[in-house]
Every structure is written in C-alpha cells, then in structure tokens.
Amino acid sequence: MAGFYMPVKVFAEAEAVQRHAPALSVFGRNALIVTGRHSSRANGALDDVLRALRQCGISYAVFDRVEENPSVSTVMEARDYGLGQGADFVIGIGGGSPLDAAKAVALMMRHPERDRSYLYLNPEQGNSGHENGSEHLPVVAVPTTGGTGSEATGVSVLTDPVRQVKKSIPYRIFPALALVDGKYLRSAPDNVLACTAFDALTHLIESWLNSKADSFSRMLAGSGLRQWALSLPVFRGKTPDDSDYTNMMCASAMAGMAIAQTGTSIPHGLSYPLTVRLGIPHGKAVSCFMAGYLMAAPADLRMYLLKEAGFSDIQDFQNVLHDACGEVQADPALLKAVLEEAEEGIASNSAKMKAAPFPVDRDILHRIVWYEFWRR
Numbered sequence: 333m334a335g336f337y338m339p340v341k342v343f344a345e346a347e348a349v350q351r352h353a354p355a356l357s358v359f360g361r362n363a364l365i366v367t368g369r370h371s372s373r374a375n376g377a378l379d380d381v382l383r384a385l386r387q388c389g390i391s392y393a394v395f396d397r398v399e400e401n402p403s404v405s406t407v408m409e410a411r412d413y414g415l416g417q418g419a420d421f422v423i424g425i426g427g428g429s430p431l432d433a434a435k436a437v438a439l440m441m442r443h444p445e446r447d448r449s450y451l452y453l454n455p456e457q458g459n460s461g462h463e464n465g466s467e468h469l470p471v472v473a474v475p476t477t478g479g480t481g482s483e484a485t486g487v488s489v490l491t492d493p494v495r496q497v498k499k500s501i502p503y504r505i506f507p508a509l510a511l512v513d514g515k516y517l518r519s520a521p522d523n524v525l526a527c528t529a530f531d532a533l534t535h536l537i538e539s540w541l542n543s544k545a546d547s548f549s550r551m552l553a554g555s556g557l558r559q560w561a562l563s564l565p566v567f568r569g570k571t572p573d574d575s576d577y578t579n580m581m582c583a584s585a586m587a588g589m590a591i592a593q594t595g596t597s598i599p600h601g602l603s604y605p606l607t608v609r610l611g612i613p614h615g616k617a618v619s620c621f622m623a624g625y626l627m628a629a630p631a632d633l634r635m636y637l638l639k640e641a642g643f644s645d646i647q648d649f650q651n652v653l654h655d656a657c658g659e660v661q662a663d664p665a666l667l668k669a670v671l672e673e674a675e676e677g678i679a680s681n682s683a684k685m686k687a688a689p690f691p692v693d694r695d696i697l698h699r700i701v702w703y704e705f706w707r708r
C-alpha cells in the first residue's frame with residue numbers, strides 16, 4: 333500500500349486565478365509560464381494569469397511552445413529558457429500536455445547541471461525523495477481542459493522521439509497549487525469537451541475498479557462520479573452553462589486525485605495503440621474498452637458505478653458515449669490488427685492484468701477488448 337497522499341492546494345471557483353492571485357506570491361518573484369501556442373490565449377487563461385502576476389508584482393517569462401504529447405527536447409528548451417530568465421517557480425497553463433511539461437521543467441530547473449537523461453533516471457540510481465517537493469521548483473497548475481486531472485497528480489508523461497517512447501517519468505511532481513475555473517471550457521469544441529469528460533469518467537471508474545483502491549481512494553472516485561453525473565445532461569443534448577463547466581472541471585480534478593492514489597487500469601492500458609496508430613483521441617480510445625471492463629466486473633459493482641455516474645445501464649452508457657464522442661471509424665482490417673496488438677500488449681503486462689480487482693485471464697481480457705466491436 334502506497335499510502336494516501338494528496339499535497340495539492342486546490343481552489344475551484346469562478347475567477348479562481350484572479351481571486352487567489354496573492355497565493356502566487358508564496359512561490360517566488362519570477363515565474364516561468366509553460367503553455368501551448370494557442371488555446372490558453374483563446375480561452376483567456378493566459379491573460380488571467382498575466383494580470384494576476386502583474387497585480388502581485390511578480391515578473392514572468394512565457395514559454396508557449398509546448399506541443400501535443402510534449403517531448404523531452406521541448407522540456408529541455410523550456411528549462412534553458414527559464415534558467416536564462418532567472419525564474420524561481422513554474423506555472424503550467426493548459427490541458428495535460430502543458431501541465432505535464434511544466435512539472436518536468438520544474439524538475440530540470442532545480443537540477444541545472446543535469447542533462448536530459450536525468451528525466452528517465454531510475455530513482456534507485458540516486459534521485460529519491462521526490463515526493464516532498466524538495467527536488468523541483470514549485471509548480472502552479474491552471475487547467476483549461478476537464479479530462480486529464482494533471483493539476484492533481486504527480487504524473488508527467490513525456491515523449492522521447494529519439495528512443496521512440498512515450499511514458500511517465502519516474503518522479504512524482506505534484507503541483508503545489510491548482511487554480512480551477514470552469515470558464516476555460518466555454519471555448520472548447522463539443523467533441524473535445526466530450527472526449528475529455530469521458531477521459532475523466534474512465535479515470536474515476538478505473539480508480540474505483542482497481543486492485544490498489546481503498547476506502548480513501550474510493551472516497552475521491554465515488555464523489556467524483558457523482559460530480560461527473562451532474563454534467564451528464566450535456567452529453568444527452570442539454571446546452572452547457574457555467575455550472576456544467578464547473579462540474580466537469582471539478583470531476584476531472586477529483587478523478588486526478590483518485591488516480592494519483594491507484595493509477596489507471598486495463599482500459600487505459602489498452603487505449604494507447606488506438607491513439608498512436610489510429611489517431612483516436614485519448615478519452616474516446618479509453619472509453620472504447622470501458623463497457624467491456626464494466627461487463628467483466630461483478631454485476632452489483634457494475635450497476636453501482638453506472639448509476640453513480642448517471643447511467644441506467646451499460647447500453648445507456650454506450651449510447652451516450654457514441655452520441656457524444658462518435659463511434660470508432662477505421663478500416664476493419666487495420667482496426668482488428670490494432671486491437672490484437674492492444675490485447676497482446678496487456679496480456680504480457682502482468683502489472684496491468686493485476687490492476688483489475690477481479691480475476692482477468694486471457695479469455696476475459698479478450699472479451700473486454702472486443703465487447704465494443706463485436707456487434708459490428
């Protein structure tokens with residue numbers, strides 16, 4: 333048992349950045365802002381943060397070149413830029429990519445003598461103690477999507493094109509502060525809103541249905557499911573308002589807190605080939621396997637989780653998912669090959685097979701993978 337650990341101070345309310353601007357002064361006098369090229373400008377989050385920093389007399393520099401699936405090279409570029417500017421803390425603004433990058437930049441800025449290999453150094457080789465915040469600069473997170481929950485996890489997923497890997501770095505870098513405001517979702521396209529919200533739902537279900545779950549993690553996953561259910565009418569056709577956006581953001585943050593305790597489970601493990609090889613958005617790719625995962629669970633748990641999230645049964649879940657995110661469109665032969673690859677990948681990953689709190693053998697795994705696709 334890893335022990336319950338949730339060190340992020342969270343303010344979740346309208347105008348959270350503006351209202352809690354003074355809280356930024358605690359972390360330093362010179363901020364490095366880490367964000368993407370466009371969305372934090374379009375949704376107003378960058379302007380809000382800059383206004384708050386000016387109000388507090390904190391100087392800043394903006395690194396706005398974080399790409400989707402941030403690379404090790406981008407992290408090192410941002411690190412060098414931040415060091416050159418004399419920054420003493422990092423503010424990540426955006427979805428999972430900028431927030432994950434911000435965490436890694438904060439780590440590397442704290443270790444200016446290290447090169448990129450430090451990002452994937454085995455902790456046993458000499459960089460332990462990374463949960464207490466002493467080995468990275470403070471990180472502030474301003475999420476602008478309601479899916480990854482990265483503002484409430486210690487996880488940073490990076491891509492290394494040289495080594496052809498996309499994986500979490502072996503550190504736990506929790507933001508010290510998360511400023512959560514649903515208004516940043518107003519400008520999100522419908523499909524993005526849906527796919528990210530379903531990502532958050534999968535985090536909640538996979539955390540609850542997880543061999544590492546305990547009463548404390550389920551406190552978060554259970555509350556998160558009920559919070560998620562509040563905005564379900566949006567995916568049944570209701571026009572979203574600010575309270576829906578707030579509920580989505582809060583559910584996503586709770587989901588992040590839940591998976592920070594347990595990790596994810598089989599559906600996330602199965603999803604990556606669909607995203608990498610077929611370009612299917614992450615939340616949709618994971619959700620493809622959720623009906624199968626739930627059907628493999630004991631019936632009473634399945635019905636409990638579906639009801640908590642607002643669904644009447646598994647068919648209702650699939651109907652809403654398909655309406656909101658769209659069905660998977662792919663060449664049948666290619667889809668079959670990718671699903672077989674996904675199945676083989678998990679079958680040979682004993683840690684993932686054991687992440688389910690019920691027995692999963694090859695036969696059950698096969699049914700989890702194909703449940704969504706058999707009826708075609």
Ligand SMILES: [Fe+2]
Nearest residue numbers: 480531614618
């Ligand atoms: Fe996810």
